[in-house]
Amino acid sequence: MSEKIKFVQRETLKEKPDPSELGFGKYFTDYMLSFDYDIDQGWHDLKIVPYGPIEISPAAQGIHYGQSVFEGLKAYKHNGEVDLFRPSENFKRINKSLARLDMPQVDEEVVLDGLKQLVDVERDWVPEGEGQSLYIRPYVFATEGILGVRPSYSYKLLIILSPSGSYYGGASLNPTKIYVEDQYVRAVRGGVGYAKVAGNYAASLLAQSNASAQGYDQVLWLDGVEQKYVEEVGSMNIFFVENGKLVTPELNGSILPGITRKTVIELAQNLGYEVEERKVSIDELIEAHNKGELTEVFGTGTAAVISPVGQLKYGETEIVINNNETGEITQNLYDHYTGIQSGKLDDPQGWRVVVPRY
Numbered sequence: 115m116s117e118k119i120k121f122v123q124r125e126t127l128k129e130k131p132d133p134s135e136l137g138f139g140k141y142f143t144d145y146m147l148s149f150d151y152d153i154d155q156g157w158h159d160l161k162i163v164p165y166g167p168i169e170i171s172p173a174a175q176g177i178h179y180g181q182s183v184f185e186g187l188k189a190y191k192h193n194g195e196v197d198l199f200r201p202s203e204n205f206k207r208i209n210k211s212l213a214r215l216d217m218p219q220v221d222e223e224v225v226l227d228g229l230k231q232l233v234d235v236e237r238d239w240v241p242e243g244e245g246q247s248l249y250i251r252p253y254v255f256a257t258e259g260i261l262g263v264r265p266s267y268s269y270k271l272l273i274i275l276s277p278s279g280s281y282y283g284g285a286s287l288n289p290t291k292i293y294v295e296d297q298y299v300r301a302v303r304g305g306v307g308y309a310k311v312a313g314n315y316a317a318s319l320l321a322q323s324n325a326s327a328q329g330y331d332q333v334l335w336l337d338g339v340e341q342k343y344v345e346e347v348g349s350m351n352i353f354f355v356e357n358g359k360l361v362t363p364e365l366n367g368s369i370l371p372g373i374t375r376k377t378v379i380e381l382a383q384n385l386g387y388e389v390e391e392r393k394v395s396i397d398e399l400i401e402a403h404n405k406g407e408l409t410e411v412f413g414t415g416t417a418a419v420i421s422p423v424g425q426l427k428y429g430e431t432e433i434v435i436n437n438n439e440t441g442e443i444t445q446n447l448y449d450h451y452t453g454i455q456s457g458k459l460d461d462p463q464g465w466r467v468v469v470p471r472y
């Protein structure tokens with residue numbers, strides 16, 4: 115085990131929220147992890163500090179020119195222990211996002227160790243109810259106060275923690291209504307679609323608002339060149355069950371390589387399902403639906419894990435999938451996935467990583 119990092123304690127701890135009213139991303143724990151970068155020292159001063167406002171230059175480049183990347187993962191509590199789920203994958207990915215925005219790489223091991231120390235301090239904040247978890251948000255942004263357009267010489271990495279309720283509010287899986295966006299695009303070839311950058315979300319909000327106003331839960335994005343091939347949904351990757359086979363769009367540079375996507379592929383193969391990663395056109399899906407071959411659709415992402423899709427609207431065409439009910443394969447994958455996360459099922463792949471007591 116590693117050395118303990120600096121820990122700046124607060125005078126009084128917060129009152130913990132009622133576990134039945136957690137929702138998502140509303141409450142934050144007592145502490146956060148902080149790590150600074152400047153051009154002379156590199157990354158330095160890794161520490162646990164009280165969660166609270168930070169001082170930042172009004173000219174900070176992150177605000178003006180958008181050098182800002184983030185991650186999302188979860189911690190679960192069971193039998194008195196706290197586990198992280200595949201955390202190394204998130205720190206590998208943050209380095210890919212950082213590289214794309216010409217921001218400095220972090221030492222994945224050092225930051226992961228800092229996160230474990232933070233979660234160890236905050237273990238009482240990890241909720242234990244069905245489907246509940248501690249949502250973990252690492253992020254890095256440019257802090258240099260200068261308006262010239264060039265990569266910043268200073269950055270801050272923070273990790274904040276938010277106890278979160280079950281995505282489905284304890285109920286069973288709830289199929290969503292999806293609007294296939296045929297006007298705006300999320301990402302283009304050669305762009306930043308594969309990186310988890312703040313700007314991708316800014317670019318997606320208008321389409322999401324338009325879809326919500328028409329009664330849809332999420333937007334399904336098509337490719338940015340031909341607007342013909344399916345890419346992903348909101349903040350989730352997407353899977354289809356066609357003729358009993360799982361099909362998901364192949365990673366092409368404009369799709370975010372989800373860790374849940376990767377895990378679902380591995381899990382599905384272990385459970386004996388066939389999985390194809392390839393281009394999937396929206397026309398193919400509608401045709402498959404008309405022939406009765408498109409039996410299930412679901413999204414994958416850290417927040418919901420697996421989210422069934424009950425309806426898709428593309429132009430004038432509206433299709434209902436599996437009678438707007440959660441399909442058998444979707445449910446099976448969800449049960450296995452969440453079973454492993456929550457410690458109810460064995461974890462032969464070693465996806466759960468125990469947070470040590472420092």
Ligand SMILES: *Cc1c(COP(=O)(O)O)cnc(C)c1O
Binds near residue numbers: 186346349373414
């Ligand atoms: C984070 C994210 C996902 C899902 O990634 P996970 O690692 O599975 O949480 C999918 N699409 C976008 C655009 C994302 O930002």
